[in-house]
Amino acid sequence: MNKNIPDLTFFCEMPSDKLKAFFSNSDILKQLKELHANISLGLLDFSPERAAVVKQLTKSGIPVTAWLLLPKDKGYWTSLDTVSQTVRAYADFKSWTIKNNLKWAAVGLDIEPSINRMGLFGKGWINEIPDLAKRLFSARKYTLLENELRALINQIRLDGFPVETYNFPFIIDERKADSRILARTLGIPPLNVDREVLMLYSSSFSKNGDAILWSYAHQAEGIGLGSTGGGVELENGEPMRSMSWSDLQRDIRIAREFSQHIYIFSLEGCVQQHFLEPLIHFNWEVKSEFPVKTGQKVTLVRHFAQVLLWLASHPQEILMSIFFLNLFRHRKK
Numbered sequence: 001m002n003k004n005i006p007d008l009t010f011f012c013e014m015p016s017d018k019l020k021a022f023f024s025n026s027d028i029l030k031q032l033k034e035l036h037a038n039i040s041l042g043l044l045d046f047s048p049e050r051a052a053v054v055k056q057l058t059k060s061g062i063p064v065t066a067w068l069l070l071p072k073d074k075g076y077w078t079s080l081d082t083v084s085q086t087v088r089a090y091a092d093f094k095s096w097t098i099k100n101n102l103k104w105a106a107v108g109l110d111i112e113p114s115i116n117r118m119g120l121f122g123k124g125w126i127n128e129i130p131d132l133a134k135r136l137f138s139a140r141k142y143t144l145l146e147n148e149l150r151a152l153i154n155q156i157r158l159d160g161f162p163v164e165t166y167n168f169p170f171i172i173d174e175r176k177a178d179s180r181i182l183a184r185t186l187g188i189p190p191l192n193v194d195r196e197v198l199m200l201y202s203s204s205f206s207k208n209g210d211a212i213l214w215s216y217a218h219q220a221e222g223i224g225l226g227s228t229g230g231g232v233e234l235e236n237g238e239p240m241r242s243m244s245w246s247d248l249q250r251d252i253r254i255a256r257e258f259s260q261h262i263y264i265f266s267l268e269g270c271v272q273q274h275f276l277e278p279l280i281h282f283n284w285e286v287k288s289e290f291p292v293k294t295g296q297k298v299t300l301v302r303h304f305a306q307v308l309l310w311l312a313s314h315p316q317e318i319l320m321s322i323f324f325l326n327l328f329r330h331r332k333k
Helices: 016-022 026-034 048-059 083-100 115-121 123-136 139-158 171-176 181-186 209-217 245-258 267-272 276-280 292-313 315-332
Strands: 007-012 038-043 064-068 106-111 163-167 195-199 222-226 261-265
Touching (some): 007 222, 026 276, 048 064, 064 083, 083 106, 139 163, 139 181, 171 195, 171 292, 181 292, 195 261, 209 222, 209 245, 222 245, 261 267
Parallel strands (some): 007 261, 038 064, 106 163, 195 222, 222 261
C-alpha cells in the first residue's frame, strides 16, 4: 500500500438482517479490499448472522474492529452512566467471540453520554441543569466509576485486544485545562487507550465545520469524519445531516494533513451515495486550501474555554493565590 495513503476505517452500524444482505454484495467487498480499508462494526447484537458477517469480512482480508454498543434502553454508548452495562456486554462479547472463533483487529468504545441524556444537546438542555449540578458535586462517585471503566480497558488489553475510543473533540480542551468538569457532568472521561479517535463530523455543525475540524485535527491521533448517512435514530427521530462528496473530499484532505488514521461514518452512507469508487481513485497528492484563518479563530475560542475550565476546576489554587497576593500587598504597605 502507498505510504502516502492513510489507513481508512469505515464505521458500520446496522441490524443483523440488513447487515447480512448488505455484505452479500460482492462489489462492496471488492471496493473495501481495493481501499485496504478496515471496518469498525457496531455490535448491536451477538447473533449468528452477525458472526457470519465478521467471518466473511475476515476471510476476505478486511480487518474488523468490535465496536461495542449497548441496547438503546441500556444507554447505547459507553459512559460513566453505563459502565456496569458495558462490562456485562464485554463479557457477552467474549463468550460470543470464543463460541464463533472470531478474529478482531481491536475493540472500540464509543464514549458518549447515555442515549437517554442526548437532550443535553438539544432545545431541552435547560431541563438537565439540576442533574448536571448534582453530578458536578459527585466527585467520589464518578471517580469510582471512572476507575471501573479503566479496569475494563485493562481487562480488554489483557485479553489481547488493542482498545480505541471514539470521543467528542472537546475532550482535548478539558485535558489541556486539567479539568474533570465535562467528564463528570456528561459522564465521558478521558481514557488511556491505544488510539483516541476524535469525532470531527463537520456535518454536525451549521457553519465552520471544516474550521473546527482543522483546529482539533492538530491534536488528534485518529480523526472521524462524517456523516455520510446512516446510524442510530435519536429519540426525536431526526437522522444526522448527511454530507456531500465535495464536503467529504475537503475534510479528507484536511484530516490527511494531520493524521494517518482516518475514520468515516458511515460505510452504509458511503455506499448509498456511491462514495467508495471515487475514494478508490482519490488523488492523495493534491493539496487544497485549508480554513486557516477561521480555524485560528476557533482555536482562540478553544483557548478561552480552556482558561474558563481551568478556573472552574481549580478554585483552591485561585483562592490561595488571592490570599498570598493580598498578604504580599499588605506587607509592602
